Amino acid sequence: MENIVIIGNGIAGVSAARHIRKLSDKRIIMVSAETDYFFSRTALMYVYMGHMKFDHIQPYENWFWQKNRIELVRGYVTKVNHEEKKLLLDNSRTIGYDKLIIATGSKPNKFGWPGQDLHGVQGMYSKQDLDLLEVHAPNKELCKRAVIVGGGLIGIELAEMLRSRDIPVTFLVRESSFWNGVLPEGESQMINEHILEHHIDLKLGTNLVEIIPDENGKAKAVTTDKGETIECDVVGLTAGVSPNVDFLKDSGIELGRGVKVNRHLETNIQDIYAIGDCAEQHEAIGNRRPIEAVWYTGRMMGETVAHTICGNKLEYKPGHWFNSAKFLDIEYQTYGWVFADGPAKKDYEQHFHWRHALEKVCITVAYHRETRQFLGINTFGIRMRHEIFDRWLTEGRSVDHVMEHLGDANFDPEFYSHYETEIVSKYNSEMGANIKPKKKSWARIFQTT
Amino acid sequence: MSTLDKSMALTGQPPKSLSKGQKLATLWGMAGLGILLLASFNINFPNKGLWLSLALLSIFGGTFWFSKEAYGQKHKGIKNDGVWFKSISSAGLFGWLAGIALTGFYIVLYFFPAYLGLSSKGDNTGVIALFDPLSKMLSGNPASQWFVYGTLYTVAILAFGVKFIWKYRHNRYEVLRTISVMFFQAAFAFLIPEIMARLNGKIPYYDLKNMWPLNYYNFERYRINGFIDAGDVGMAMLLFGILTIFVISPILTFKYGKRWYCSWVCGCGGLAETAGDSFRQLSDKKVSAWKVERWVVHSVVVFVTLMTTAVIYSYLGNDTSKYWLTKTTFLVGVTAILTLVFGWVMLFKRQELQKDAQYGAIGYFVIIMALIGLHYFSGDGNIFLFKSESLRKSYGFLIGSIFSGVIGTGFYPLLGNRVWCRFGCPMAAILGFQQRLFSRFRITTNGGQCISCGNCSTYCEMGIDVRAYAQKGENIVRSSCVGCGICSAVCPRGVLKLENGPLKGRIDSNQVLLGNDVDLMDLVNQK
Numbered sequence: 001m002e003n004i005v006i007i008g009n010g011i012a013g014v015s016a017a018r019h020i021r022k023l024s025d026k027r028i029i030m031v032s033a034e035t036d037y038f039f040s041r042t043a044l045m046y047v048y049m050g051h052m053k054f055d056h057i058q059p060y061e062n063w064f065w066q067k068n069r070i071e072l073v074r075g076y077v078t079k080v081n082h083e084e085k086k087l088l089l090d091n092s093r094t095i096g097y098d099k100l101i102i103a104t105g106s107k108p109n110k111f112g113w114p115g116q117d118l119h120g121v122q123g124m125y126s127k128q129d130l131d132l133l134e135v136h137a138p139n140k141e142l143c144k145r146a147v148i149v150g151g152g153l154i155g156i157e158l159a160e161m162l163r164s165r166d167i168p169v170t171f172l173v174r175e176s177s178f179w180n181g182v183l184p185e186g187e188s189q190m191i192n193e194h195i196l197e198h199h200i201d202l203k204l205g206t207n208l209v210e211i212i213p214d215e216n217g218k219a220k221a222v223t224t225d226k227g228e229t230i231e232c233d234v235v236g237l238t239a240g241v242s243p244n245v246d247f248l249k250d251s252g253i254e255l256g257r258g259v260k261v262n263r264h265l266e267t268n269i270q271d272i273y274a275i276g277d278c279a280e281q282h283e284a285i286g287n288r289r290p291i292e293a294v295w296y297t298g299r300m301m302g303e304t305v306a307h308t309i310c311g312n313k314l315e316y317k318p319g320h321w322f323n324s325a326k327f328l329d330i331e332y333q334t335y336g337w338v339f340a341d342g343p344a345k346k347d348y349e350q351h352f353h354w355r356h357a358l359e360k361v362c363i364t365v366a367y368h369r370e371t372r373q374f375l376g377i378n379t380f381g382i383r384m385r386h387e388i389f390d391r392w393l394t395e396g397r398s399v400d401h402v403m404e405h406l407g408d409a410n411f412d413p414e415f416y417s418h419y420e421t422e423i424v425s426k427y428n429s430e431m432g433a434n435i436k437p438k439k440k441s442w443a444r445i446f447q448t449t
Numbered sequence: 450m451s452t453l454d455k456s457m458a459l460t461g462q463p464p465k466s467l468s469k470g471q472k473l474a475t476l477w478g479m480a481g482l483g484i485l486l487l488a489s490f491n492i493n494f495p496n497k498g499l500w501l502s503l504a505l506l507s508i509f510g511g512t513f514w515f516s517k518e519a520y521g522q523k524h525k526g527i528k529n530d531g532v533w534f535k536s537i538s539s540a541g542l543f544g545w546l547a548g549i550a551l552t553g554f555y556i557v558l559y560f561f562p563a564y565l566g567l568s569s570k571g572d573n574t575g576v577i578a579l580f581d582p583l584s585k586m587l588s589g590n591p592a593s594q595w596f597v598y599g600t601l602y603t604v605a606i607l608a609f610g611v612k613f614i615w616k617y618r619h620n621r622y623e624v625l626r627t628i629s630v631m632f633f634q635a636a637f638a639f640l641i642p643e644i645m646a647r648l649n650g651k652i653p654y655y656d657l658k659n660m661w662p663l664n665y666y667n668f669e670r671y672r673i674n675g676f677i678d679a680g681d682v683g684m685a686m687l688l689f690g691i692l693t694i695f696v697i698s699p700i701l702t703f704k705y706g707k708r709w710y711c712s713w714v715c716g717c718g719g720l721a722e723t724a725g726d727s728f729r730q731l732s733d734k735k736v737s738a739w740k741v742e743r744w745v746v747h748s749v750v751v752f753v754t755l756m757t758t759a760v761i762y763s764y765l766g767n768d769t770s771k772y773w774l775t776k777t778t779f780l781v782g783v784t785a786i787l788t789l790v791f792g793w794v795m796l797f798k799r800q801e802l803q804k805d806a807q808y809g810a811i812g813y814f815v816i817i818m819a820l821i822g823l824h825y826f827s828g829d830g831n832i833f834l835f836k837s838e839s840l841r842k843s844y845g846f847l848i849g850s851i852f853s854g855v856i857g858t859g860f861y862p863l864l865g866n867r868v869w870c871r872f873g874c875p876m877a878a879i880l881g882f883q884q885r886l887f888s889r890f891r892i893t894t895n896g897g898q899c900i901s902c903g904n905c906s907t908y909c910e911m912g913i914d915v916r917a918y919a920q921k922g923e924n925i926v927r928s929s930c931v932g933c934g935i936c937s938a939v940c941p942r943g944v945l946k947l948e949n950g951p952l953k954g955r956i957d958s959n960q961v962l963l964g965n966d967v968d969l970m971d972l973v974n975q976k
Contacts, residue, residue, distance in 0.1 A: 043902035329526030383943030386896025
């Protein structure tokens with residue numbers, strides 16, 4: 001029986017294991033240094049905030065693994081020996097494999113800031129980071145202020161976490177507006193406002209210079225490039241993540257920033273695959289980045305590699321881009337591509353933006369200037385139906401079609417206010433169009449093409 | 450565990466600490482309860498109407514103020530910070546104390562009402578006497594323990610309803626649903642029956658929204674006689690009672706799912722959703738708990754069916770010339786209905802039932818038929834081996850009192866706020882059966898957006914592991930779902946939506962969006 005070893009028990013590794021079990025009877029061993037059981041990394045924040053206990057963020061009950069004959073091994077892989085097809089665990093034990101899947105995820109970026117390894121300085125990525133935060137910032141008495149460095153998704157989540165315990169937070173963001181490398185101007189601006197509403201001390205266009213230690217080697221303040229010194233007890237480093245592949249340095253497996261893979265998620269070495277955050281495509285797929293540190297892509301790669309390993313060789317074809325996040329109280333969803341001003345934005349990409357006069361609700365629709373083909377949508381405070389946008393993108397619908405049928409795509413709970421009329425009337429006046437929004441139709445929603 | 454609890458303090462740090470206003474509000478509300486407690490220790494308050502008003506207003510006002518302090522200053526959005534740190538909402542010390550206090554209250558209420566001051570001869574004393582003025586004002590009669598209970602129940606739903614609305618003010622589904630349960634409790638369960646009693650003393654107390662088998666006593670002899678004696682109004686009510694379970698509820702459940710009842714109308718649901726909201730996360734989500742739930746709740750349905758059949762049978766006559774409905778016609782009718790339902794499910798819906806559900810259905814059907822047959826051919830006076838009276842009494846004691854009251858509400862702070870609805874309520878089981886097999890209602894999963902965070906499962910009061918479906922891209926179609934909508938509300942990624950849609954595509958999962966963008970035809974050909 002073939003012996004499949006998976007390094008990492010995150011969403012990518014677990015998806016691979018589950019699908020291999022669905023498709024075959026192979027022996028599956030999953031190695032993790034982080035936790036005994038799979039948990040939802042994106043939900044770690046809710047444990048600190050008291051919304052859930054750690055048990056709750058484990059999607060499967062503990063008997064699941066034994067029942068599905070997925071063997072769990074707790075250990076840190078220190079070396080991969082592909083000639084003998086063996087792994088060295090914690091510099092002591094060895095495990096043999098016939099096929100190896102590397103799914104080791106990411107680690108928080110550190111850009112060589114002075115003081116970045118002090119006590120009280122941490123990322124917010126792993127279970128260990130969560131435990132560490134309970135030590136560094138258990139309450140507002142022991143943590144009088146926290147400084148967060150890096151304005152992305154993890155940064156704003158960490159800010160929300162700390163604010164739930166009333167801990168004052170200073171948020172250093174390098175960009176001139178929150179996450180404006182990704183979000184178009186209007187949206188980024190709205191999130192700035194929302195961050196301030198939550199009493200987070202947002203410092204835009206500000207970089208960390210140095211973290212200053214106290215006499216015990218614990219962080220006590222940071223200095224910024226604006227010449228400010230901010231006293232604090234915790235420094236959160238949330239300036240993005242990069243693949244967690246240091247242990248593979250001399251293994252012979254080709255590395256870039258991550259583990260280099262082809263469209264079949266194969267590395268340069270036979271029988272070794274890489275999936276999830278740690279995998280780096282030789283060539284970016286469509287508008288995607290070569291490394292995608294996203295929950296959903298990890299899940300898709302896991303499923304794809306399982307098929308390949310079980311004899312049904314599949315290409316990784318992630319379909320239309322989608323993603324979601326929550327910025328404090330504002331939910332965000334995106335389907336297709338909407339680019340912020342910058343190098344990624346194509347010349348032909350045109351935006352239509354609508355924002356509610358009072359509520360923190362807005363959308364941005366991207367379309368092709370000449371063909372008027374719909375390219376993508378960002379929504380804030382409005383939920384949209386994934387299936388509908390996926391279909392519209394596949395069918396290459398026009399932006400007019402999207403506007404006319406926006407009601408079909410709405411996924412807000414029943415009785416919520418609908419904004420389609422308002423959105424379309426602004427669209428009409430800007431475009432000189434005369435579109436009448438159609439009422440939601442089940443027949444259209446469930447149509448099969 | 451992950452949350453290192455180093456502090457032994459009872460008040461603690463944010464988010465679990467109470468603000469000064471919240472502490473004062475708690476004191477005020479507790480003072481209201483204190484008046485009731487003093488009264489039950491036979492402190493004779495001079496001006497009962499005034500003191501009662503003071504007590505009830507304090508309970509309402511204290512809760513109102515507490516809610517304002519808790520949510521008023523905050524932005525609208527999900528308010529679950531610190532839920533698992535607070536002792537009251539995480540089955541900690543305060544949770545246990547509250548559970549013991551509630552359980553104790555129900556035991557006294559059901560079995561020792563004399564301790565509350567109920568007196569069959571002469572005037573009431575104690576806390577029941579305190580409620581006399583209000584009762585006399587409404588119905589003209591002195592209060593009973595049930596009037597006291599009904600009043601407190603209504604105050605609880607109204608006060609905690611306000612709290613719930615404040616908490617979920619960003620979510621119009623939750624707001625409307627809560628206004629609805631507050632209305633139905635105040636009007637249908639509390640005021641209308643009292644006023645009806647004043648207008649027509651012969652009408653049995655009837656909460657019109659309460660249907661069989663939840664009000665398992667509805668077709669007992671004394672009530673039927675009461676309905677008949679009350680004339681046309683009474684007959685209309687009796688007819689309505691029969692229509693609700695056989696016609697009205699199936700239609701509404703088909704259109705909207707059982708939520709139209711369980712989380713929009715029902716009084717038990719109303720209390721669970723308002724006063725019980727702080728405990729929803731305590732329900733057990735394990736697969737094993739689901740198994741227990743299915744066996745227990747469906748056994749209660751069988752029990753209530755047998756019991757009601759026996760009770761009605763016991764007072765019907767044998768002579769067709771006197772009244773068309775005789776013992777025999779009735780029994781044949783019951784057999785026919787059960788056979789029809791069983792046959793329909795087994796013929797058309799079998800593939801939607803799990804193995805153990807099929808065994809259970811067959812097993813119970815055989816038992817009921819055997820009992821009816823046994824009786825029919827033996828001609829014995831005792832139907833179903835037991836006397837109908839002892840069946841009725843044991844159902845009333847075991848299910849009506851112990852399960853729905855003592856355990857169902859008393860254990861809120863330990864097992865979650867829907868213990869009764871989930872494990873015990875035969876009404877919920879019957880509506881759930883319809884919802885599962887014959888309804889437009891479902892919780893739609895939004896393609897591949899689920900991140901398996903677990904908020905939906907954690908905050909499902911019915912103990913449904915919502916995430917297990919959502920992360921597979923599958924819609925949630927579960928008989929126990931009461932449609933409270935909280936899973937959809939707490940979802941940080943906009944994955945869940947309660948909706949009534951076409952039957953086609955109701956249960957489908959959407960594997961294509963979830964995973965790799967495979968060629969659909971390839972996938973079909975592979976299968």
